[in-house]
Amino acid sequence: MTDDDIRPGEKAVAIPIPDGPQLYVIGRIRTPWTNRKDCPRQGSPDGPECRIEVFEPWREALAGLDRFSSVEVLYWLDRSRRDLVLQSPRHDGETRGTFALRSPVRPNPIGTVMARLVRVEPGAVVVRGLDCLDGTPLIDLKPDRCQYSPLAPGKPGAPPAA
């Protein structure tokens, strides 16, 4: 389930089988990237359009998302190892704790990104700004916390700004 080797300075710990809450995979993210080397390190709002497919019975929960201009996307990095507490990212060689990094390698490999909302389709959301592999499992969609109150001006249905 992993394609990472341990680099100098990194530290893995013995971890039990996970015994916490269990997730639903609520959809699947379609991106142009099929292997890690091609993925951007961080998504850009000018990146390519990506289509987030939402599975039943959750599609109805997209109602009203089109009022927002950006959306927080939570996804599960299913190829990441989960046992590293210290990491040495390739780009600087310095060793840091996992919680001081946004690396996909972490005890709960959940990615969070604020993506630009392009459009909502029946059962899907098209966005820009993702950086994950094609086929990545979707965990949640939320309106941008900065836009949540008030809603983004100029979007249909938005109330006048407070």
Place this chain on the structure above:
Amino acid sequence: MTDDDIRPGEKAVAIPIPDGPQLYVIGRIRTPWTNRKDCPRQGSPDGPECRIEVFEPWREALAGLDRFSSVEVLYWLDRSRRDLVLQSPRHDGETRGTFALRSPVRPNPIGTVMARLVRVEPGAVVVRGLDCLDGTPLIDLKPDRCQYSPLAPGKPGAPPAA
């Protein structure tokens, strides 16, 4: 596991037992709020100090987090029902899809908040800006994505801005 009733306009769907990835509870969040009615609807950077306790074997993963001035906190809203696709939040009475709300009620009740980092202690992080109940299970800590590159100016160890 829930203390919500369904309000007019809301819609619950039949959902299976979760069959997706399983989480580690990596710590516990201490806040002044012991019931939902007291919780702020949204955390404020001027809110009270809250202490996030990190469990072993994950404590070493905090190394270097003190360079950042804000931290993204992911937590599990363990009292939330998971089966609503349409919701009518009390404050406006309008019905919207779950993915157009930041409500704790969602298929995967993961809260995300950008908190102000006050200090890092051995095995714990003190922050302001949380809005969750005392005892909430911790899922992840990440540096603020906006500060991740470059690091926050003025923090020890930060490289010169690019």
